[in-house]
Amino acid sequence: MPSKRFKLVVAVMCVLTVGTYVAEPFVGAHSLVEQKPAPDFALATIDGTMFRLAQHNGSLILLDFMATWCPPCRETLRELAKVRAGFAPGQVAIVSIDIDYSESAPQLAAFRLAVLGLNGSAEAEGWFFAMDSPGEFVGPKYGANALPTLVLVDGSGKVVHSWVGVASAEQIRSAMAAAAAA
Numbered sequence: 001m002p003s004k005r006f007k008l009v010v011a012v013m014c015v016l017t018v019g020t021y022v023a024e025p026f027v028g029a030h031s032l033v034e035q036k037p038a039p040d041f042a043l044a045t046i047d048g049t050m051f052r053l054a055q056h057n058g059s060l061i062l063l064d065f066m067a068t069w070c071p072p073c074r075e076t077l078r079e080l081a082k083v084r085a086g087f088a089p090g091q092v093a094i095v096s097i098d099i100d101y102s103e104s105a106p107q108l109a110a111f112r113l114a115v116l117g118l119n120g121s122a123e124a125e126g127w128f129f130a131m132d133s134p135g136e137f138v139g140p141k142y143g144a145n146a147l148p149t150l151v152l153v154d155g156s157g158k159v160v161h162s163w164v165g166v167a168s169a170e171q172i173r174s175a176m177a178a179a180a181a182a
Helices: 004-027 071-085 105-116 120-125 169-181
Strands: 042-044 050-052 060-066 092-098 127-131 149-153 159-164
Touching: 042 127, 060 071, 060 169, 071 092, 071 105, 071 169, 105 127, 120 127, 149 169, 159 169
Parallel strands: 060 092, 092 127
Antiparallel strands: 042 050, 060 149, 149 159
């Protein structure tokens, strides 16, 4: 039989969870306004290279704000793998950014291998994995206050679309096609 203290903790957690969902439209997961210039950043990838947003002007960039403990982030990665398969290297850059500062690069590398079966060769295909850093704070720059958050940056460096929560490969491809045609 659970103790009274345990029941109280569970009740408080339930109230906080419901409160979060009720308050979300007013204070929660709002992405960066689209058609604004994408904030520049530079992050070291877990494979030892440096990803700089400014160096990828001219191609579509899909930013994936995630964490290894987030189940919807795993689903998003699988959808991103479907999207990635449809483009030649260099056409699109996908940057999966772990925004949990308590996680480490080896944890992210193990996660990438376990969920996608990808290793360091992912960067050759245009898929970068990096840890957000307290010095850059990339997630907050892009309004990533819920996981997963995806942000599509067009070739001119503007945010053209964003998603909060799991987005299907079809939704992402459609937004990418519209951004490439514009």
